[in-house]
Amino acid sequence: MDQQGQNGLLTTYREGWRNRSILGLTISLLLVSFYIVLYWEHKVQEQLGVAPFTAFSEAVGLRNRWYLYGFLYSVAMIGGAVYYLRRHGNSRYNRFRITVNVAIQIALGFTLPFIMPLFGGDELYFSYFWPLKYDYLYPQTLADVPLYFALYTVVGSLLAAPVLAVLYGKRWYCSWVCGCGGLANTFGDPWRHLTSKSTKSWRFEHLSIHLVLLIAIATTFLIGLDWLIGSDHPTFHRIISGDDWKDWSIKSFYGFAVGSILAGVIGTGLYPVFGPRVWCRNFCPMAAVLGWVQKVGRYRIKVKPGMCISCGNCSTYCEMGIDVRSYAQADQSFTRASCVGCGMCAHMCPRGVLKLENSWDRPEDKQRQRLSVVDF
Amino acid sequence: MRIVIIGNGVAGMEAALAVREREPSWEISLISEESDHFFSRTALMWVFSGQMSHRDIEPLERDAYARLGLRRVRARATGIDAAKRLVLMAGGLEPVPYDRLLIASGSRPRSGPWTGTDARGVGYFVTLQDLAWYESEVHGGSSRAGGPPRPDAHLPASAADSPYGFREVAAERRGRLAQRPAVIGGGLIGIEAVEVAVTAGLRPRFFIREEWFWPIALDPRESQWIADRMGHHGVDVHLEHEVEMLEADSDGNVAAVRTNEGRYEADCVVIAIGVVPNTSWLAGSAIELDERGGIVVDESLTTSAADVFAAGDCASVRWFDGSQRPEQLWYTARDQGRVAGRRLLGDSPRYERGAWYNSAKLMDIEYTTAGLVNWNLDGEQSWFFEEHGSVRSTTRVVVQQDRVVGFNMLGRRWDHSVLIGWIEEQRSLAWVLTHLNDAAFDTEFVPPLRIPGA
Missing domain, CATH: 3.50.50.60 (FAD/NAD(P)-binding domain)
Structure with missing residues (x-):
């Protein structure tokens, strides 16, 4: 299998469903519809008198529709992983990464949360951290879960995740552990070349991801404040997390706007239109935090000097919309905050110009030169 | 100052960008018969296969010409009137006047x-x-x-x-x-x-x-x-x-x-x-060509005509072995384009070719070379190792009088700049074999090359 360790024979990508054709857009429409029905099933029930996912879940013994979703999610990841490894499995990095990511989804993203309640435990997700799993730092959540899990969440979110990102880049999470990233890199892989590399899209990403992060931090802060003083300030409590304003509190708005719309409907439903990392690139607050951390850490993409032929395979197959070529042709090793370290740029490069590495020792960074066509 | 560049490839574009970086107001025109947009010629195969689109192989966003004020003439140049400083055009177009001219018309297939x-x-x-x-x-x-x-x-x-x-x-x-x-x-x-x-x-x-x-x-x-x-x-x-x-x-x-x-x-x-310099259109233009059709340039890439320079595949340059011929490589065209850009600005840079290196992907096997390989040097010897493990590779180190002078590597990735450093340091074969993995550039988790006895 390892014919030569990393790359493989030229693969062809002429299938219409991968290229914003009618077929691709139809797939997108189906995905969007799926998420709308999943999230707002009660509205569907009001209209049609039937809750399709709930009914089906109960019929097959999956307790509620979120387990059905978790099951379908895992199946999509396994199927996507097979597709991905058939194309790109000649690289060990790709093999190891996808295998670990799928295994974590099956074990921690589906099986464990499904099994724990059978033994009287809670439904807990060990593979998600704040601020991606935004409610895990809400004081009420921390009070409700077992103490060990509360500690796990606090230490994991505030200490372990950033420290690991300093040492290995955000890829340890975004490309090896996270379920969102895992789905993008398996089920979403056929559309990875659709992510825009334009300067405009980069500007949008800057704005949107930091805006969501700001909202995430503000929401967490306000809900914490509400936990402390809410009982003395009933109006404040209603605005932040009141049950009688169920659809309009800050808490429910965040869940609706970020959790359902941005992460689900747009983030996954539009894979075949904007590429598989729409959520991770533009909206995920955890990616924003780990991106900052990554910039000061060891991780980088090392560029071999003078060897780039500007072919564009790296940029084309960057799912995060990074114009890798602009750095490669400038002989400039680099760390971009958005890079999730999927390794595809290095994998696709026909000249072996790029290498992902974790290293403090990078003398050539100090002598960066302005050489290239992108320096304007 | 009117700068005219014939050719919209990597040499011409690098020169145009070098000029624009320093001189925001100079008039820069790029003449190309082939394409509206600068693209990577080395990437044509991936467009064919459907792995990339035409736009994917363009290193610049399409608004770059407008943003940088680079005028494009999508037409065929038919000759140069060096005395009147004009580029003659096909199709009944007016000749294009220049103050300084760069010819970067590249290669054509043999x-x-x-x-x-x-x-x-x-x-x-x-x-x-x-x-x-x-x-x-x-x-x-x-x-x-x-x-x-x-x-x-x-x-x-x-x-x-x-x-x-x-x-x-x-x-x-x-x-x-x-x-x-x-x-x-x-x-x-x-x-x-x-x-x-x-x-x-x-x-x-x-x-x-x-x-x-x-x-x-x-x-x-x-x-x-x-x-x-x-x-x-x-x-x-x-x-x-x-x-x-x-x-x-x-x-x-x-x-x-x-x-x-x-x-x-x-x-x-x-x-x-193979390819030959794309210069037949210069016949009768009083620009000196070598016997293969390459535009003869000196070490500052100046042709036989005043204020006319040449860079890239069409330019016949002096090689380190003393011969005069074109270098038909992507990176030499880019480097020459940068030097030519400084010439167009009025500087006197020298184009100096460093050590030879190159890489390629031959079907599904990656190839890196550095230094003097297949040059039949006096008393040269090749040390060859074929790896047949989970990774398959070949390693060939060319040695002359116990100094390593070249590397030819298949199946693994190597940092040629490290290999070239060893050649310049005149390392021995034994030293190089002991340190070889310092030059490894394989993706992560690829097991390092193990040479028995080294």
């Missing part, structure tokens, strides 16, 4: 010296128009339709001598796509043309005149491995086959390749026997 090369279905794989033609033969469509080779009003409909003209498509006339393509010429363009035919599901024939594939870069053992991989992927490799002529059917479509070893049916033929 034509086949056989009869029958004018048959329909015979082409090359060098220009965007070649790509459109080859795609039309294999995937369908017209070589006039779609993509960058759009027929601009001011381009002559068909210049017989131009490598950028559209080409008639045999598949259109025949009513079916090419089933049995043949590629002639055992070099890098040839193996690309073969590989893309494989990805289209075809079984191409590959005619190579020499005893083994790519003898200027590979030794027989290395080449055998590449040939095995080609065979594995469904290529019929015909070594030591000297092409004698191409046969056409009664409709004028190519039908067969006739070699010294026999006749082979083919319905599409790609001639890939």
Whole structure:
């Protein structure tokens, strides 16, 4: 299998469903519809008198529709992983990464949360951290879960995740552990070349991801404040997390706007239109935090000097919309905050110009030169 | 100051950017018959395979010309009047005046010296128009339709001598796509043309005149491995086959390749026997050319005419071995373009060629070379190691008087800049073998190369 360790024979990508054709857009429409029905099933029930996912879940013994979703999610990841490894499995990095990511989804993203309640435990997700799993730092959540899990969440979110990102880049999470990233890199892989590399899209990403992060931090802060003083300030409590304003509190708005719309409907439903990392690139607050951390850490993409032929395979197959070529042709090793370290740029490069590495020792960074066509 | 650059490739574009960076107000014009946009010529094969789009192989966003104030003239230059400082244009266009001129017109494919090369279905794989033609033969469509080779009003409909003209498509006339393509010429363009035919599901024939594939870069053992991989992927490799002529059917479509070893049916033929400087349009322009057609330049890339410079594949430069000839590589064109940009600005830089290095991907095997390999140096010896583990690779270190002078590596990735450093430090073979993995550039988790006894 390892014919030569990393790359493989030229693969062809002429299938219409991968290229914003009618077929691709139809797939997108189906995905969007799926998420709308999943999230707002009660509205569907009001209209049609039937809750399709709930009914089906109960019929097959999956307790509620979120387990059905978790099951379908895992199946999509396994199927996507097979597709991905058939194309790109000649690289060990790709093999190891996808295998670990799928295994974590099956074990921690589906099986464990499904099994724990059978033994009287809670439904807990060990593979998600704040601020991606935004409610895990809400004081009420921390009070409700077992103490060990509360500690796990606090230490994991505030200490372990950033420290690991300093040492290995955000890829340890975004490309090896996270379920969102895992789905993008398996089920979403056929559309990875659709992510825009334009300067405009980069500007949008800057704005949107930091805006969501700001909202995430503000929401967490306000809900914490509400936990402390809410009982003395009933109006404040209603605005932040009141049950009688169920659809309009800050808490429910965040869940609706970020959790359902941005992460689900747009983030996954539009894979075949904007590429598989729409959520991770533009909206995920955890990616924003780990991106900052990554910039000061060891991780980088090392560029071999003078060897780039500007072919564009790296940029084309960057799912995060990074114009890798602009750095490669400038002989400039680099760390971009958005890079999730999927390794595809290095994998696709026909000249072996790029290498992902974790290293403090990078003398050539100090002598960066302005050489290239992108320096304007 | 009016700067005119003939050629929109990497040399011309690098020069234009170097000028623009320092002189925001100078007038810069780029003349190109081939394309509206600067693109990476080395990436044509991936457009063919559908791995990338035309736009994906363009290193700049399309608004770059407008943003940087670079004027484009999509037309064919036909000569230079150095006395009047004019670039003469085809198609009845006004001549373009210049104060300083850079010629970066690149290469054109070497034509086949056989009869029958004018048959329909015979082409090359060098220009965007070649790509459109080859795609039309294999995937369908017209070589006039779609993509960058759009027929601009001011381009002559068909210049017989131009490598950028559209080409008639045999598949259109025949009513079916090419089933049995043949590629002639055992070099890098040839193996690309073969590989893309494989990805289209075809079984191409590959005619190579020499005893083994790519003898200027590979030794027989290395080449055998590449040939095995080609065979594995469904290529019929015909070594030591000297092409004698191409046969056409009664409709004028190519039908067969006739070699010294026999006749082979083919319905599409790609001639890939190298490139030559694209300078025939300079005939009579009082610019000195060498015997191969390269524009003779001095070490500052100045031609025989005042304020006229040349860079890239069309320029005949002095090599480190004293010879004068063009360097037909992407990175040398880029480096020369940068130097030429400074010449256009009025500086006096020297173009100095560093150590030789290159890389390629030969089917699914990656290749890196550095230093003097296959130069037949006095008393040279090759140390060769073939790895047959979970990774397959070959390592060849060329040694002269116990100093390492060259590396030829297949199957693994190496940092050529480290290898070149060792050559410059005049390291011994034993030292290099002990430290070899310091130059490794494989992706993560690839086990390091282990050399028994080193």
